[in-house]
Amino acid sequence: xxxxTTIRPSAPWHLWAVGVVAVLWNAFGCxxxxxxxxxxxxxxxxxxxxxxxxxxxxxxLWADIVWPIGVWGGLIxxxxxxxxxxxxxxxxxxxxxxxxxxxxxxxxLSNGGELFGTAQYPIQATILALCLVFAWYAWAMxxxxxxx
Numbered sequence: 784x785x786x787x788t789t790i791r792p793s794a795p796w797h798l799w800a801v802g803v804v805a806v807l808w809n810a811f812g813c814x815x816x817x818x819x820x821x822x823x824x825x826x827x828x829x830x831x832x833x834x835x836x837x838x839x840x841x842x843x844l845w846a847d848i849v850w851p852i853g854v855w856g857g858l859i860x861x862x863x864x865x866x867x868x869x870x871x872x873x874x875x876x877x878x879x880x881x882x883x884x885x886x887x888x889x890x891x892l893s894n895g896g897e898l899f900g901t902a903q904y905p906i907q908a909t910i911l912a913l914c915l916v917f918a919w920y921a922w923a924m925x926x927x928x929x930x931x
Contacts, residue, residue: 794867798924805861805917809878812854838898846888853881857917864921869930872921879914886911 818826819839827836842850860874886907889895896903924930 792927792929794929798864798867798929801917801920802861802865805864806858808913809854809857809861813858816851816854835898838893838895842888846885849881849884849888853878853885853914856881857914860917860921864917864924864930867924867930869925871930872918872925875914875918875921879918882910882914 824836824840827839831839856874856878860871860878863871863874889899889903889907921930
């Protein structure tokens with residue numbers, strides 16, 4: 784009789800570290816999304832000028848749809864990474880694509896870049912960098928056979 788059970792390598796410490804950071808980072812994005820939807824303009828006025836608040840409150844439907852895909856996709860990807868699921872990569876890619884689409888809306892298809900100025904650049908660059916890192920990390924762990 785042969786044993787067909789495959790032994791999966793144990794998860795390295797960095798998988799847990801990256802997974803926890805990803806959960807915390809993306810949970811904040813989800814919190815911001817939910818608070819914006821529930822608090823609306825009043826919540827946004829705590830951070831932005833009136834024209835900036837109007838920008839967020841009057842986004843086209845497609846742009847309003849990609850935001851939750853981005854934040855919830857990232858959180859789902861983080862949880863799936865901790866669960867060592869290969870689907871983490873797909874969720875992180877969906878999150879990355881949604882974020883890139885939101886950048887296209889802000890800087891190409893609307894006056895968002897003009898309204899928010901250069902103050903948004905470090906924030907947007909950080910979000911983009913982390914989206915790329917999380918997707919790359921899930922891909923690398925998948926290639927190593929650590930995600931199933």
